Amino acid sequence: MMSQEKLREIKENARPLLDERLKVEDKTEVRDGNIVLKGDYYKKQVRIALRNCEIILPESIEEYIALDGYSALGKMLFEMTPEDVVNTMIESNLRGRGGAGFPAGRKWLEAFKYDADQKYIICNADEGDPGAYMDRSILEGDPHSVLEGMAIAGYAIGANQGFIYVRAEYPLAVKRLQAAIKQAKEYGVLGNNIFGTDFSFDIELRLGAGAFVCGEGTALMESIEGKRGMPRVKIHRTAHRGLWQKPTVINNVETLANIPVIFQRGAKWFRGIGTEKSPGTKVFALVGKVKESGLVEVPMGTSLREIVFDIGGGVADGKAAKAVQTGGPSGGCIPVELFDTPVDFESLAKIGSIMGSGGMVVMDETDCMVDIARFFLEFSVDESCGKCVPCREGTKRMLELLEKITGGNGEEEDIARMESLAVTISTGSLCGLGQTAPNPVTSTLHYFRDEYEAHIRDKTCPAGHCQALLEYYITEDCIGCTKCARSCPVSCISGKVKERHVIDTDACIKCGNCMEVCPVGAVILR
Amino acid sequence: MVKLTINGIDYEVERDKTVLQVCNDIGIDIPTLCHDERLEPYAACRMCLVEIEGAKNLQTSCSTKVREGMVVHTHNDKVMDARRDVLDLLLSNHPIDCLTCEKSGQCKLQDYAYEYGVREGTYVGEMRNKPIDDSNHFYTYDPDKCILCGLCVRVCDELQNTNAIGFEDRGFGTIVATPFDQGLGNSACVSCGNCVSVCPVGALMPKYDTKFRLWETKKVRTTCSYCGVGCQMDLLVKGDKVVGVEPAFDTFNNGLLCVKGKFGYKFINHGDRLKTPLIKKDGEFVEASWDEAYKLIISKIEDTKAKYGADALAGLSSARCTNEENYMFQKFMRAAIGTNNVDHCARL
Ligand SMILES: Cc1cc2nc3c(=O)[nH]c(=O)nc-3n(C[C@H](O)[C@H](O)[C@H](O)COP(=O)(O)O)c2cc1C
Numbered sequence A: 001m002m003s004q005e006k007l008r009e010i011k012e013n014a015r016p017l018l019d020e021r022l023k024v025e026d027k028t029e030v031r032d033g034n035i036v037l038k039g040d041y042y043k044k045q046v047r048i049a050l051r052n053c054e055i056i057l058p059e060s061i062e063e064y065i066a067l068d069g070y071s072a073l074g075k076m077l078f079e080m081t082p083e084d085v086v087n088t089m090i091e092s093n094l095r096g097r098g099g100a101g102f103p104a105g106r107k108w109l110e111a112f113k114y115d116a117d118q119k120y121i122i123c124n125a126d127e128g129d130p131g132a133y134m135d136r137s138i139l140e141g142d143p144h145s146v147l148e149g150m151a152i153a154g155y156a157i158g159a160n161q162g163f164i165y166v167r168a169e170y171p172l173a174v175k176r177l178q179a180a181i182k183q184a185k186e187y188g189v190l191g192n193n194i195f196g197t198d199f200s201f202d203i204e205l206r207l208g209a210g211a212f213v214c215g216e217g218t219a220l221m222e223s224i225e226g227k228r229g230m231p232r233v234k235i236h237r238t239a240h241r242g243l244w245q246k247p248t249v250i251n252n253v254e255t256l257a258n259i260p261v262i263f264q265r266g267a268k269w270f271r272g273i274g275t276e277k278s279p280g281t282k283v284f285a286l287v288g289k290v291k292e293s294g295l296v297e298v299p300m301g302t303s304l305r306e307i308v309f310d311i312g313g314g315v316a317d318g319k320a321a322k323a324v325q326t327g328g329p330s331g332g333c334i335p336v337e338l339f340d341t342p343v344d345f346e347s348l349a350k351i352g353s354i355m356g357s358g359g360m361v362v363m364d365e366t367d368c369m370v371d372i373a374r375f376f377l378e379f380s381v382d383e384s385c386g387k388c389v390p391c392r393e394g395t396k397r398m399l400e401l402l403e404k405i406t407g408g409n410g411e412e413e414d415i416a417r418m419e420s421l422a423v424t425i426s427t428g429s430l431c432g433l434g435q436t437a438p439n440p441v442t443s444t445l446h447y448f449r450d451e452y453e454a455h456i457r458d459k460t461c462p463a464g465h466c467q468a469l470l471e472y473y474i475t476e477d478c479i480g481c482t483k484c485a486r487s488c489p490v491s492c493i494s495g496k497v498k499e500r501h502v503i504d505t506d507a508c509i510k511c512g513n514c515m516e517v518c519p520v521g522a523v524i525l526r
Numbered sequence B: 001m002v003k004l005t006i007n008g009i010d011y012e013v014e015r016d017k018t019v020l021q022v023c024n025d026i027g028i029d030i031p032t033l034c035h036d037e038r039l040e041p042y043a044a045c046r047m048c049l050v051e052i053e054g055a056k057n058l059q060t061s062c063s064t065k066v067r068e069g070m071v072v073h074t075h076n077d078k079v080m081d082a083r084r085d086v087l088d089l090l091l092s093n094h095p096i097d098c099l100t101c102e103k104s105g106q107c108k109l110q111d112y113a114y115e116y117g118v119r120e121g122t123y124v125g126e127m128r129n130k131p132i133d134d135s136n137h138f139y140t141y142d143p144d145k146c147i148l149c150g151l152c153v154r155v156c157d158e159l160q161n162t163n164a165i166g167f168e169d170r171g172f173g174t175i176v177a178t179p180f181d182q183g184l185g186n187s188a189c190v191s192c193g194n195c196v197s198v199c200p201v202g203a204l205m206p207k208y209d210t211k212f213r214l215w216e217t218k219k220v221r222t223t224c225s226y227c228g229v230g231c232q233m234d235l236l237v238k239g240d241k242v243v244g245v246e247p248a249f250d251t252f253n254n255g256l257l258c259v260k261g262k263f264g265y266k267f268i269n270h271g272d273r274l275k276t277p278l279i280k281k282d283g284e285f286v287e288a289s290w291d292e293a294y295k296l297i298i299s300k301i302e303d304t305k306a307k308y309g310a311d312a313l314a315g316l317s318s319a320r321c322t323n324e325e326n327y328m329f330q331k332f333m334r335a336a337i338g339t340n341n342v343d344h345c346a347r348l
């Protein structure tokens, strides 16, 4: 049976071994008493949720314990009442990292107060945003931090059963979680009578089949209950009647990974990081046209500029930054002029985007914002569950309008059409997917309206991206070799030998032959 | 009780009701396509959206409980625009063939399109294009007309407990289907028709053998004659012909029937149906009056009883009689005839 003393003993034995291994590997250093990863990329980061990732061996519960793992759980079982635990969470003001930013402590309080014979904790590990892999990294790199967070939540609200809803496309995460649960039970930090107390808490995995909407809390519960993963109407709060109509707390992986540290170091310490309304850090998956892509964990309130330029090294290939999309497919595009915006829940919402789960896609001058909007909307159209009309039918119609515009057939009234449709979809849809699906369109319409207008009025794509709107053009580099004219299947290129040739763009079928055969690269798309 | 304001007027209403229920009570008409009081709220059609002051988005009144101090707008511009756009979206993916559609006149989509002035779907693009399933004996399913309100799926699951149909695929491709798309004729469907009775549009239609418009018919309330349960139903009568059956919602069977009650009405106007008793004369059945028939029965019973005793007689009654009728029948056999030889085809 596990005891606090035994935990200390394991820690004391494991720590020197860990230190030794790290010394040999030489990829870490000690900063402010914490073991951190070396290198410029990590210097500006503050890693709380990712504190152990790439440092400890994920299969080893001893290494997790060596870095104070399970000490928070052990201590609270003896020194804190469930109510104290809930109060500490409220005081920390840890806000959900799964997207909505709802204070975890408030959810816990509701579930704590609600009397029931059975309560549940669910870890949302469905991570469906394209390009996002924050949760995956935590599950694969530090599974015990999530298990400990869940057990703490269970103790706080009086739940003895937890479920981790993890997508089946994360086989390694599943394997590591299974191994971690087994180990934790063997060590007596999960299962029956944890630390010899009468608190018992078990965790089971449920594999999601990869529908994005199953990350939405109510759809996730439907899925665990064995039904089709469609969001359900919230007549009751999940904290009162959730999974199988029992009080349930759903927290995201990253939210849960923060919890053990908050109890090790205290709510005050946590509130000292980040901003007043959004304390702590946030992990972002920095991707796109940035020099150094990867996971970035920074204090809330760090500006976009710092993340993209100071940590990510700016835009790759010497191009100019144009915008950054935050919040995944349902987020908004933020133009480079607003890069000094601090990244926290309120500030992002104010400029028409969202924090979301932490996707951050950097775009450069060659990215067409209309096409970017189309790309993200297409994701929502594919992932809509089909239950409610505005999302099922509306997002599809909006996508068709965007395709019409990028295809060069846009009409003046299409913009107004999309704007009014966006209102119907966002105010009239059932769940968060539909309610936020128009964001990429509304934000680009707001900040990059001129690009839409160029597509529609001038039939051009200023970023030179939308194929249907581009024209083949022969520059003055032309040497008059006549190769292009001879290769043109519709004979729309004219010009005398040794003189500059000209393409009749009305007749051109955009086959690209001329560009291919030109020996001096004088044929361009513009 | 809670106090709330709806469209500028203060009301005091029962706690625990939804905004929709309260509006129905006080006579404010809120459109719904997916709502059914017998089922769990579903909130998918979004026609019942209302504005509740303080809420960021419009709220579905079917799933929102009244709260003290709530300020509700059921028909302001914002709400009407949303409903109109929802109808536009539905109609943009719906064949506009009201002229020949059998449901015309009893189609909720048509009614709301009229009420909200939505002449046609204005979004041009892809439309659902699936074959009609007519593999069931009694009804057809036209997926192209389906608006995915889910009433059929939920009635089959929550009330009929057969679970023969469900949703398949997702997003714009979502469709109501049988498992593995095997078709209704190869499914677990028991042909109760309870899904057909709730379909608000013309997607699920009985296989009628008479063309009629609802307004040409009159409804005749009657008791189903197939068994002793006594389900109430309305016969749709055009001229002197029964052309269809609808379950009664305002009584104990609560909108439900079984295959016999819902679809087994065509015998009524069938040419082979017996309308008078037949008596065999010289080896052939001949039409007779009820009086003649009763007289013959009485004389046969009396003869047999006199000759062989009461126990030579036996009575068999039918499950198509009510409990009361069956009770009377056994009483008749025991008290009037004097035998315990009485049985019933559904006694089990
Ligand atoms: C369409 C949709 C998809 C979502 N996907 C996820 C997801 O993959 N992971 C997640 O943690 N939260 C997801 N959420 C948010 C959850 O509904 C829920 O708010 C969250 O899991 C609560 O945990 P938190 O408070 O710790 O953030 C999604 C929400 C919506 C509307």
Ligand code: SF4
Residues within 6 Å of the ligand: A213, A230, A231, A383, A384, A385, A386, A387, A388, A389, A391, A392, A429, A430, A431, A432, A433, A434, A435
């Ligand atoms: S908003 Fe979209 S995903 Fe959400 S319930 Fe409606 S159809 Fe399903």
Ligand code: SF4
Residues within 6 Å of the ligand: B152, B155, B156, B160, B162, B163, B164, B165, B188, B189, B190, B191, B192, B193, B194, B195, B196
């Ligand atoms: S007829 Fe009855 S059993 Fe068949 S699908 Fe409809 S409700 Fe289900």
